[in-house]
Amino acid sequence: MKTIKTLTLCCLLINAAVADDAALALKSSMADKNFVTLDRVERDALQTFCSKPRSEEGDTETANDLRESARAAVPVPAEGDFLGDWQRGEAVANNGRGLQYSDNPQQPNGGNCYACHQLDPDEVAYGTLGPSLTGYGARGQSLSMLEYTWIKLWNTHAYNVCSHMPRFGAAGILSEQQLKDVMAYLLDPLSPVNSGLIP
Amino acid sequence: MASRIRIRAQLKGDACEVKALMRHPMETGLRKDQLGEAIPARFITAVTVTHNDKIVLDAFWGAAVSANPFLGMRFKGGSVGDVVKVSWLDNQGDTGEGETQIR
Amino acid sequence: MSSRQSAGVSRRAVLHMGSLLALVSALPGRLWASVARPQSAFEATAVEGVFADLGVTPQRSDAIIFSVPDIAENGAVVPVKIEVDDEMLPGVSKVYVIVEKNPNPLAAVFAIPEGTQPYVETRVKVAQTCELFAVAEAEGQLYMASKETKVTLGGCGG
Amino acid sequence: MISRCAAMLSSLLLLLAPLWSWAQQDGIFDEYRAMFGDDNPAVFVIDEGEELWFNEAGPKSMTLEGCDLGLGAGVVEGAYAQLPRYFADTDRVQDIESRLEHCMIELQGKTREEIHAKPYSLRGDLGTEMEALVAWLAEQSRGLAIAPGQAHPSERSSYELGEQLFYFRAGPHDFSCATCHGQSGKRIRLQSLPDLTAHEGAADAYSSWPAYRISQGIVRTMGWRMRDCFRQQRMPELIMGSEAAVALQTYLAVNAAGATMAAPGLKR
Numbered sequence: 001m002k003t004i005k006t007l008t009l010c011c012l013l014i015n016a017a018v019a020d021d022a023a024l025a026l027k028s029s030m031a032d033k034n035f036v037t038l039d040r041v042e043r044d045a046l047q048t049f050c051s052k053p054r055s056e057e058g059d060t061e062t063a064n065d066l067r068e069s070a071r072a073a074v075p076v077p078a079e080g081d082f083l084g085d086w087q088r089g090e091a092v093a094n095n096g097r098g099l100q101y102s103d104n105p106q107q108p109n110g111g112n113c114y115a116c117h118q119l120d121p122d123e124v125a126y127g128t129l130g131p132s133l134t135g136y137g138a139r140g141q142s143l144s145m146l147e148y149t150w151i152k153l154w155n156t157h158a159y160n161v162c163s164h165m166p167r168f169g170a171a172g173i174l175s176e177q178q179l180k181d182v183m184a185y186l187l188d189p190l191s192p193v194n195s196g197l198i199p
Numbered sequence: 200m201a202s203r204i205r206i207r208a209q210l211k212g213d214a215c216e217v218k219a220l221m222r223h224p225m226e227t228g229l230r231k232d233q234l235g236e237a238i239p240a241r242f243i244t245a246v247t248v249t250h251n252d253k254i255v256l257d258a259f260w261g262a263a264v265s266a267n268p269f270l271g272m273r274f275k276g277g278s279v280g281d282v283v284k285v286s287w288l289d290n291q292g293d294t295g296e297g298e299t300q301i302r
Numbered sequence: 303m304s305s306r307q308s309a310g311v312s313r314r315a316v317l318h319m320g321s322l323l324a325l326v327s328a329l330p331g332r333l334w335a336s337v338a339r340p341q342s343a344f345e346a347t348a349v350e351g352v353f354a355d356l357g358v359t360p361q362r363s364d365a366i367i368f369s370v371p372d373i374a375e376n377g378a379v380v381p382v383k384i385e386v387d388d389e390m391l392p393g394v395s396k397v398y399v400i401v402e403k404n405p406n407p408l409a410a411v412f413a414i415p416e417g418t419q420p421y422v423e424t425r426v427k428v429a430q431t432c433e434l435f436a437v438a439e440a441e442g443q444l445y446m447a448s449k450e451t452k453v454t455l456g457g458c459g460g
Numbered sequence: 461m462i463s464r465c466a467a468m469l470s471s472l473l474l475l476l477a478p479l480w481s482w483a484q485q486d487g488i489f490d491e492y493r494a495m496f497g498d499d500n501p502a503v504f505v506i507d508e509g510e511e512l513w514f515n516e517a518g519p520k521s522m523t524l525e526g527c528d529l530g531l532g533a534g535v536v537e538g539a540y541a542q543l544p545r546y547f548a549d550t551d552r553v554q555d556i557e558s559r560l561e562h563c564m565i566e567l568q569g570k571t572r573e574e575i576h577a578k579p580y581s582l583r584g585d586l587g588t589e590m591e592a593l594v595a596w597l598a599e600q601s602r603g604l605a606i607a608p609g610q611a612h613p614s615e616r617s618s619y620e621l622g623e624q625l626f627y628f629r630a631g632p633h634d635f636s637c638a639t640c641h642g643q644s645g646k647r648i649r650l651q652s653l654p655d656l657t658a659h660e661g662a663a664d665a666y667s668s669w670p671a672y673r674i675s676q677g678i679v680r681t682m683g684w685r686m687r688d689c690f691r692q693q694r695m696p697e698l699i700m701g702s703e704a705a706v707a708l709q710t711y712l713a714v715n716a717a718g719a720t721m722a723a724p725g726l727k728r
Contacts, residue, residue: 022624028700036696040631047629051636053562099632115648125454126374127648129640166633173632205503214419218497222504224584224677227427238584244339253417259339261402263409263427265379266677267501271423272412274373375650375728378546379674452641454650 036101041068046070050162053094054114055149061160065097071158073170082183087183087194090192092178099173111182115177120192121187136186149186153179204297215277215301217248217255219270219285227262227293240275241291246270249284250277277301337413344408349435352400352408355446360444365391368436368447375427377453384436384442386420394420396439403432436444473563488650493726502595502672502724505679518568527563528558529597530609540594540601541721544681544710545609546617553609553618555709556594557683558701572653580687580698580708581678590700594681595670598723605720606666608713614708620713625704626657635693635707656712663719666712671725679724682709 002151027041043051046066049058050105095110097103113119118132126132139145151158168174185191189198203222205209208215221243228240242263248256248270270285277283279301286296329336329453343355353359369383385395397412397420407428420438429435491589493528513524529539530547542584544555550562557579564570579590609615629636637656640648644655654661669682686705687698 021352021619022628024706025621025703026625026628026630026643028706029699030690030696031699033697038696040695043630047634050634051624051627051629053623053627053638100691101697102691125649127646127650128646128648129643129653160721164639166635171632180533202502218499219355220499220501220503222501224586226584227405230584232582232584254415256415256422257337257413258422259344259411259413261406261409263404265405265425265427265674268506269381269423269425269499271383271421272343273419273421275417275419295726369495371489371495372491373488375489375492376675378677381492383495 007010020183033101035053035105036099046157046161058162066157067161068157070155070161070167070170071151074158075169076147076150077176077180080143082150082180082185083089083187084177084189085178085181086181086184086191086193088178089181089183090120092182093185108175108178111168111174111178113182121195122192133186133193135194137191137194138198139190141187146183148186150179153182204285204287204296206283206285206297206299208254208281208299208301210277210279211272211273214273214275215250215281216273217283217285219248219297221246221268221270221285221287222265223268223289225262225264225268226268227257229262234286241289241293243268243287245291246285246287248272248274249286250274250284250285251281304366314406321443323342328361340408343411344406346408346449347406349400349402349407352398356398356437357440358444358456360435360446363445363447365390366436366438366445366447368434368449370434370449371376371413371453373452373454374428375454377430379425380428380434380453381423382434382436383423384421384438386438386440391420391438391440391445393440394438397422398426398435398437398439399426400435400437401426401428401432404429469724474484488611494663496674496726500672500724500726501677502670502679502726504513505592505595505672506589506599506724507596509592509594509599512593513596514547518564518570520567520569522567524563524567524593526567527560527664530561536597536600538601538604540598542607542609543603543707544611544615546614551614551704553612553614553706555683555701555706555712556597557590557681558592560593560597560627561727563700570652576700580684581676583676583678585678587679591670591684594683595679598721602723603720606713606716607665607720608710608717610714618710619714620709621703622707622709625708626711627727637689637693639693656715659715659719662712662715666716667719667722668725668727669728670723673727675728680727682712691727 023041023043027038030038030041032038037116049066052058064096078130092111093113095105096112096115098109114123116127116130118126121134155167156163156165157167166173169179185193188194205220207218216274223240223243224238225243226241227239228237230238232238242262243264246258246260256272258270265290267292281301282298283301286294288294334365340355346352347353352429365387367385367387371380374380384399388413395414397414398408398412400407401409403426410424412422414420428451431451433448434448435446435448437444516523520570525534529535529536530542530545531539540556544552544553547559561575564575565572579588581588581591601632610619626637640653641656644658644661654665656662656665669685670679673680681699684707686708690698
């Protein structure tokens with residue numbers, strides 16, 4: 001048992017060494033631009049683990065560790081206070097700007113939900129990298145549903161390690177208030193995401 | 200200096216079809232550059248198409264015509280080898296001109 | 303680009319020395335008085351203003367075949383094609399292209415002399431999803447066709 | 461002189477043949493794209509690139525006719541399609557842009573600083589020297605098969621590095637190239653996303669760059685595409701012709717190998 005673990009660790013280290021070459025090459029190939037600096041090339045444990053070509057299997061134990069630590073670090077709002085203003089949430093869902101060196105850092109970041117998800121059924125310009133969220137509010141309005149959605153937005157890896165979705169809360173892309181507004185856009189019966197879709 | 204207009208003139212039935220592409224930024228004057236300074240308006244205001252020196256089309260444009268503008272038109276008559284000329288004038292007084300032969 | 307810049311400088315110098323000469327040579331045989339740029343219509347900030355400037359709101363006509371894509375991949379370049387059925391509506395002398403929600407809706411005017419077909423194609427900027435109008439002037443009357451084009455947002459970064 | 465005439469002839473032929481093809485067919489924009497016919501403003505930039513190749517420039521007042529793009533000094537036909545490749549004189553794998561930079565420095569006496577000052581147009585520009593040269597050179601490979609070098613060990617390690625970088629997740633959004641371009645049949649908003657890990661997607665993409673971007677009114681190169689993808693990944697600015705820029709293009713070119721070059725294309 002111990003041997004196997006040592007072997008796994010050994011492989012991980014070798015992988016890390018190769019990955020470091022990629023990081024070095026990338027660092028020497030890039031330059032700071034506006035407020036975006038070379039430290040963005042540095043990866044945390046999760047990013048390194050999730051940088052493998054799909055053909056390579058990640059090891060389950062590391063994945064479990066990453067999932068648990070992601071989950072443990074999510075701050076869940078007290079008193080079930082999850083829902084903000086769906087109209088402001090709609091603006092966040094449509095805004096694709098923020099944190100690019102071409103963006104104005106004084107402006108709030110967007111969530112760009114529509115890049116990957118269908119939401120309002122009347123918006124035709126939606127992406128398909130993620131599942132459709134049209135009628136999301138009909139999936140349920142219980143406290144556990146709210147908590148699940150909150151955690152998913154804050155750090156998707158708490159459920160699905162190496163999901164493509166950004167860690168909107170954990171990475172500081174969106175503020176708590178913006179996340180609550182997006183929650184309302186997803187769940188409020190009056191939101192166009194749910195219009196006529198919640199029985 | 201490469202040509203600033205690409206023109207094709209081709210007989211189609213009893214008409215000659217002219218297609219022209221012009222090299223021009225068509226700045227609206229509403230955009231800002233990287234430093235936040237307004238980019239001055241610069242757009243083609245008039246285009247004239249002639250067939251053997253006779254005007255076959257006058258066009259007047261605003262800044263809403265797209266960058267590197269395209270113009271397609273058809274006039275009756277015209278024979279292979281006739282000269283079709285397209286010229287433009289922009290709001291800053293710059294001009295461009297090109298010609299081709301009907302084929 | 304150095305070659306382009308030097309050409310640009312010399313061209314401006316020529317214009318500076320004798321802009322009239324340059325204009326005349328660039329626009330051969332131009333009859334300045336025959337057709338004029340409808341400047342105030344270009345400056346109107348609403349479709350109603352453009353129509354007011356042209357004197358009358360055009361009536362709809364099936365003779366105008368107006369091709370605009372239902373949905374545009376990019377609003378910066380939207381192809382438009384206008385063709386007027388000669389038999390249904392003879393004597394077209396001008397064609398206007400109007401984009402409802404642009405800051406200045408009038409985008410282009412084409413003056414069509416006799417012998418030229420009432421057929422024009424161009425590409426215009428469309429600031430947001432809206433109605434586009436094709437207006438034809440024939441024997442002092444105005445006719446129009448219109449069509450909505452949907453302008454979509456790009457993917458990354460909006 | 462003969463090569464110049466041949467080049468001019470091919471530019472003329474361009475006027476007769478459809479100039480480009482859209483990289484992807486995805487239904488919703490077919491009507492829009494069909495209305496463009498075969499009028500691609502890239503023709504202007506191609507012409508300018510040809511002039512620049514034969515123009516004397518730089519402190520040494522030399523043309524680029526002595527530039528070896530891999531098929532011998534001055535051979536432009538088919539050279540683009542066989543890049544990136546290993547060059548013994550620089551002892552590195554190079555894409556079109558880093559090779560042109562090398563020639564501008566060695567033959568024309570230009571400096572790296574001036575070449576890198578503004579390699580790619582900003583919005584509202586009509587084009588840079590690099591964009592024009594790349595557009596013309598790509599056009600000289602139109603109709604030819606994509607065949608990047610993979611015989612030299614450096615070419616193979618460039619591919620491997622390119623693959624690592626393709627899956628490299630970093631930055632505040634945890635994005636990698638694979639986030640958007642690792643699956644087929646997906647789209648972002650309404651834009652189809654080619655799966656660049658598979659031959660078909662890589663071929664569609666690689667064969668159609670450089671391209672005239674109608675949204676920007678500028679001819680963009682594959683090197684610019686790499687830089688702009690990193691911008692959208694929230695990463696710092698990718699340096700033109702750098703090791704990573706070349707490696708990613710090697711990865712894409714090898715995945716696309718065998719497909720036919722159809723650039724300069726026309727894109728959103």
